[in-house]
Amino acid sequence: MLRHLAERLLSLGLSLFAASLVVFAVIELVPGDPAAFMLGMGATPEAIAALRRELGLEGTPLTRYLSWAGGMLTGDFGISYTYRVPVSQLVLDRLQVSLPLAAYALLLSTVIALPVGMLAAVRRGSATDMAVMGTTQLGIAVPNFWFAILLVLVFSIKLRWVGAGGFPGWEVGLWRGIGALTLPAVALALPQASILARVMRSAVLETLSQDYMRTARAKGLSRRQAVFRHGFRNALIPVLTILGLQFSFLLAGAIIIENVFFLPGLGRLVFQGITQRDLVVVGSVVMLLVFAVIVVNFLVDIAYALADPRLRRPA
Amino acid sequence: MRSLSLLLGGSLVGLFFAAALVSFFWTPHGVEQIAIQLRFLPPSAAHPLGTDHLGRDILSMLMVGARTSIAVAIVAVGMGVALGVPLGLVAAATRGGLIDEIIMRGNDLIFAFPALVIAILITAVFGPSALNAIIAIGIFNTPVFARVTRGAALSLWTLDYIRAARVAGKGRARISVEHILPNIANLLIVQGTIQFSLGILAEAGLSYLGLGAQPPTPSWGRMLADAQTMVALAPHMAIFPGLAIVLTVLGLNLLGDGLRDLLDPRLRRAR
Numbered sequence: 234m235l236r237h238l239a240e241r242l243l244s245l246g247l248s249l250f251a252a253s254l255v256v257f258a259v260i261e262l263v264p265g266d267p268a269a270f271m272l273g274m275g276a277t278p279e280a281i282a283a284l285r286r287e288l289g290l291e292g293t294p295l296t297r298y299l300s301w302a303g304g305m306l307t308g309d310f311g312i313s314y315t316y317r318v319p320v321s322q323l324v325l326d327r328l329q330v331s332l333p334l335a336a337y338a339l340l341l342s343t344v345i346a347l348p349v350g351m352l353a354a355v356r357r358g359s360a361t362d363m364a365v366m367g368t369t370q371l372g373i374a375v376p377n378f379w380f381a382i383l384l385v386l387v388f389s390i391k392l393r394w395v396g397a398g399g400f401p402g403w404e405v406g407l408w409r410g411i412g413a414l415t416l417p418a419v420a421l422a423l424p425q426a427s428i429l430a431r432v433m434r435s436a437v438l439e440t441l442s443q444d445y446m447r448t449a450r451a452k453g454l455s456r457r458q459a460v461f462r463h464g465f466r467n468a469l470i471p472v473l474t475i476l477g478l479q480f481s482f483l484l485a486g487a488i489i490i491e492n493v494f495f496l497p498g499l500g501r502l503v504f505q506g507i508t509q510r511d512l513v514v515v516g517s518v519v520m521l522l523v524f525a526v527i528v529v530n531f532l533v534d535i536a537y538a539l540a541d542p543r544l545r546r547p548a
Numbered sequence: 549m550r551s552l553s554l555l556l557g558g559s560l561v562g563l564f565f566a567a568a569l570v571s572f573f574w575t576p577h578g579v580e581q582i583a584i585q586l587r588f589l590p591p592s593a594a595h596p597l598g599t600d601h602l603g604r605d606i607l608s609m610l611m612v613g614a615r616t617s618i619a620v621a622i623v624a625v626g627m628g629v630a631l632g633v634p635l636g637l638v639a640a641a642t643r644g645g646l647i648d649e650i651i652m653r654g655n656d657l658i659f660a661f662p663a664l665v666i667a668i669l670i671t672a673v674f675g676p677s678a679l680n681a682i683i684a685i686g687i688f689n690t691p692v693f694a695r696v697t698r699g700a701a702l703s704l705w706t707l708d709y710i711r712a713a714r715v716a717g718k719g720r721a722r723i724s725v726e727h728i729l730p731n732i733a734n735l736l737i738v739q740g741t742i743q744f745s746l747g748i749l750a751e752a753g754l755s756y757l758g759l760g761a762q763p764p765t766p767s768w769g770r771m772l773a774d775a776q777t778m779v780a781l782a783p784h785m786a787i788f789p790g791l792a793i794v795l796t797v798l799g800l801n802l803l804g805d806g807l808r809d810l811l812d813p814r815l816r817r818a819r
Contacts (some may be wrong), residue, residue, distance in 0.1 A: 244653075251657050259669045366573055372798035374745070376752050379790035382776055392782045485662035489753050493776065504757065507671060527660045 237538055237540075245531045250321035252523045253305070257298050260516040296476040301516075315509045320517045323502060330400055331491070334414050335483055339476075340420035347472070350433025357438060365430060377486050381420035381493040388416060407477035417494045421486050423480050432453040432475045434510030436468035470540055477533030481526040513541060554806030562794075568614035572703050577605035579766055588782040598784040601774060605787065610792050613766040616678065617796070620760070621747030623682045625740055628689020633736065635690070635730060636697025639719040643702060652698070655691035663688035663750055671759045678767075681760040686748045689743050700732040701772050704763025734811035738804055745800035752793050770792050 258375060268284040269276065285291055292300075304311060310320035353365035389397040395412060439463055449459040488500030489529045495501070499518055506514035577595070583603035591598045596607040604733035639651040661669075667684035674680050702722070704710060713723050753770025754760035763770065767787045 239780060247653070248657060248660060251653075252660055255657070255661075256669070262673050370801060371794070371798060374755075374770075374794045374801060376749055376790065376793055377758055378753065379772055379786070379793065382772065382779055382786050382790070386779050386786065388785055389601055441670075456805070481660070481662040485664035487756060488664055503668060507668060507759075510808055515668070522662070522665055526662065530660070540571050 238535065241531060241534055248527050249524060252527065253520060256516055256520045256523065257301060260426065260512050260543055261294060290398045301435045305520060311513040315511045315514070317354050318513055324384065324499065324518065324521065327497060327499045329403065331487060332498050332499065333410075333490070334417055334421070334498060335465065337414055337418035338425065338483060341418055341422035342429055343424070343476070345434050346429035348484060350430040351437050351460070351465065351468075353430070353434045354437035354441065365434070368432050369427035372423050375423065377420050377424055378493050380423055381417065381490055384416045384420055398496070400496050414496075416448035417490050417496060420493070421483065421490050424486075427481065428479065429472065429475060432469060433472055436471045437464050440464040440467045464471050470537065473533060473536060473540070475483075477530050480529045484522050484526065491492065551806070553802045554810065557799045557802030557804070557806055560795050561803055564614050564799070565618065567611045568618050571608075571611035571615055574594060575605070575608035577608045577609050579608050580764060588778070594605045597788045598772070598782070601778055601782070604803055606788055609771060609788060610768070611764045613768045613771060613789070615768040616761050616765055617748050617751055619686070620682050620751040621680055621744050624685035624747045627682070628693045628743060629702070629736065629740065632690040633694025635699045636694040637701055637724040639698045639726070640701030641724050643705070643803055647797065651694065652740030656695055658691045660685065664753065667754050667759055673677075676759045676762060678765065681751055681754045684754070685747050689692040689747070691740065692743060693736070694809055696735060697732060700735050701728045704709050704728050704731055707728050738808045738811065741800055741807060743806035745797045745804070748793065748797055748800070
């Protein structure tokens with residue numbers, strides 16, 4: 234197990250290093266001088282030069298990379314060109330929206346998908362199964378931002394139950410905050426839940442045909458007990474992997490959904506960074522997103538090994 | 549069930565390809581003719597799906613928009629195949645070696661960037677355009693095809709007839725092209741269908757954010773972006789482009805499922 238952990242850690246470090254090189258290289262390719270862009274027309278060359286120094290644009294690419302990567306590691310993400318505040322401050326503010334949104338969506342999709350997928354597997358071939366398969370097929374095909382627009386149309390415009398977007402902030406109360414995140418979370422969760430329900434169904438089906446299920450029945454467990462105690466737990470292993478993979482789709486989905494609902498989250502921050510050509514923000518936030526994806530996949534890998542001892546041994 | 553998937557999926561996909569092709573010669577109305585007095589019209593005989601905020605016919609816009617979606621998705625899938633399949637073949641042929649390791653770790657790295665994040669990086673540097681959307685989606689397709697190709701090729705390499713070919717003196721490159729590739733073509737077609745549907749979704753998402761096809765090129769994602777602010781006034785503007793995306797993606801997924809069952813006899817027996 235220790236050796237497995239060490240190998241995964243090494244690979245984690247290498248992945249992060251490679252990813253940081255890619256992001257840095259892409260940002261370096263940007264045409265034009267960011268300092269001149271930020272100061273606008275009519276700026277004196279001295280002012281531009283001073284700002285270039287301040288932004289760390291002087292020096293060789295190597296020293297720039299080292300100071301950028303070193304900054305990322307110590308929580309110094311640079312100063313935003315447009316907001317003129319530290320990017321770390323912006324990120325912390327935006328995380329208060331993005332993290333709860335992602336967690337909410339993940340919770341919704343898991344709570345819906347696992348029982349539904351299991352039900353479909355246990356009643357394989359029944360009308361319930363057909364309905365689940367049909368609905369999830371549709372759920373995968375629906376773009377989440379279109380679903381979001383439909384939700385706004387029905388619940389905000391026709392029924393007037395919730396606002397059409399924006400976020401009041403957590404200061405006004407937990408429930409109002411959660412209320413503002415509900416439609417976005419539902420819109421994000423739908424395609425995730427569809428995929429997850431299908432994975433759960435096939436994972437449970439797989440376990441149902443295993444010998445240990447027959448043993449469980451033979452020792453006197455009812456079908457229901459056997460499915461819950463043995464089928465469900467074994468089916469969770471592939472489901473866990475998919476959950477990890479979905480995390481990156483959830484992040485990408487959040488970029489679009491936050492824009493549909495005008496939520497001040499990380500996705501909207503990076504999108505505004507592009508339209509305002511604020512490269513410090515874009516580079517740092519993209520790197521953070523990639524960092525999150527790599528770390529989550531690492532954690533899933535470790536959880537996987539904890540859940541299934543066969544995977545701990547080197548292949 | 550299987551033939552139903554094929555039939556339904558095939559018809560939906562056929563319908564959208566046909567709409568895109570017909571739009572080159574004929575659309576019910578011109579997509580560039582702006583008629584403000586005709587804006588926000590609900591569906592009627594003259595405009596079966598209504599008109600948008602500039603008085604343009606939505607059915608005509610959808611037909612021309614299908615061209616954009618199909619073109620972006622096809623080229624992006626083609627890019628994924630052109631780059632990913634050779635990489636997968638090489639990785640399988642050199643299995644366990646340094647080249648294999650480099651290719652697979654490179655794959656993992658690309659997978660760590662969500663497609664949309666790649667697109668965002670590219671647009672941040674080169675500006676938004678349909679071409680950059682294609683590149684972004686294509687880059688994301690590459691590791692998918694590399695992985696599928698490698699996995700399928702690895703199992704073929706252990707088979708007797710491949711060994712026979714080696715004994716006969718054929719090199720690894722020649723075996724990959726002459727024996728491995730034709731035998732994994734089925735799998736690649738199925739994966740291609742799935743990636744095609746993901747490409748349509750991705751293009752719609754990027755265009756919705758304004759990072760894909762630029763006006764005046766009609767695109768389904770852009771139509772939804774325009775519709776969003778006016779959804780209270782003209783819900784049909786949002787409903788029909790979304791339905792077009794859903795039906796196309798659904799059609800491609802059903803077609804992919806049907807093809808997989810049809811092309812893989814083992815699955816046929818198992819179900």
